Amino acid sequence: MSDLPENLKYTKTHEWAQLEDDNIVRVGITDFAQEELGDLVYIELPELGRKVQAGEQCAVVESVKTASDLFSPAAGEIVAVNVALVDEPEQINKDAYHTWLFCIRADAVADLDQLMDAPDYAQMIEH
């Protein structure tokens, strides 16, 4: 698991979060998560403009075998969703760290301080 991008933050529920300009946080699922889920066939994205709390369930990814909830890594407003994924959910299987699901404008970027860095997440998924 040495290939975890160092520039991302990670949640216990296997989302990655990338802080960009203007408090924008881009969110996807980790490679470990897509590997565990297997072939993805359906994505349910949050509505634009929805206000979410940190840790609030706000999207669903479904593989052939199972459905899995996604949780927002920060409090804020959903400002973008990756609609292209609705028709091609398998993009996540192909490249989990370059395939984002939604962006939040975070109320406070300090929320991300609660998340794990790559080495901590690597340690978590190894156990």
Place this chain on the structure above:
Amino acid sequence: MLKQTPLFDLHLESGAKMVPFAGYQMPVHYTQGIIHEHLHCRSHAGFFDISHMGQCLIRGDSAASELEQLTPSDITGLEPGQQKYTVLTNSNGGIIDDIIVTRNASGLMIIVNAACKDKDFAHLKSHLSDRCHFEDLPDHALFALQGPAAAMIMQKFSPETADLSFMQSCEADISGIKCNISRSGYTGEDGFEISVANHYADQLARLLLAEDEVEPIGLGARDTLRLEAGLCLYGHELTEAITPVEAGLQWVFKKGHSKFPGAHRILDQLQHGAERIRTGLVVDSKIPVREGSVIINNEAMPIGHVTSGSFSPSLGRPIAMALLDRSSASPGNILYAKVREREIAVAVSKLPFIPHHHYRLKKS
């Protein structure tokens, strides 16, 4: 402690993701994933390790007549080499397990579901008289080779399999390895199931997997393949509380047979119809409708629930099977599945979703 099949090392070598299943560590999929494996099996040939399933042998002159009294099916009429899919029923008419019975040279060979092994064997032993000899066969592995290329591959190793019709079996020799081969399977494709002593399992598996057309298939695709083929899975479409009539298994019944557990209720349903029956559902969106999802009609009345639901790799859309009130179960009927507070339109569909390609020798 989870058990391993004789192919455990081979699964790991093949890149399997192993999961606990019915007390065993089993491959759920290999490196290319469920959808790839599923489509490969439909277009070429898939190799399945199903050694977790239980195998036993019942011997004795009265074996067939005694077993017949535990199932609604014709067991006494089985010719040598012939197989029968049937169910063990309980006294309420529910299903203890679905099984395959084969009459072979040594007796009646029975294959049962892994998760039901202990209760089935206890049930058989407690009901069979001491004129029958019951033998568990834990030292035997079981494989399936399924798909349009399976027959061609099997014939290369064992020419006698060319003469097998669907649900017939024979003893055969593959590169000096003695096995029992039947033309059967649970994917809807033509194919074979092969029982072999554990000692030779790895060797035989490698022989079959070395064929260009053959890829290993995990439990994930095994499930989507059987779902498309409209086949029941124990614990889902079949339980101790679901009768064979509700499950749509009337075709396994022997006419006039009424001496089996639960016959009173089952034969009453057979005559008058069951209140609920198993149907197919096709989903009119990309949203998978999963097991347990409640089905409602257009008046929002609950009329049943989904027993298995997944994505159909062949059709590229979600499909499901459900137990529904018979009055709502006409093909084409539009109903709604509750999925996460939403109501998803589904259409009742005939089964199977994908036509079967079983091989039946033409009688001349």
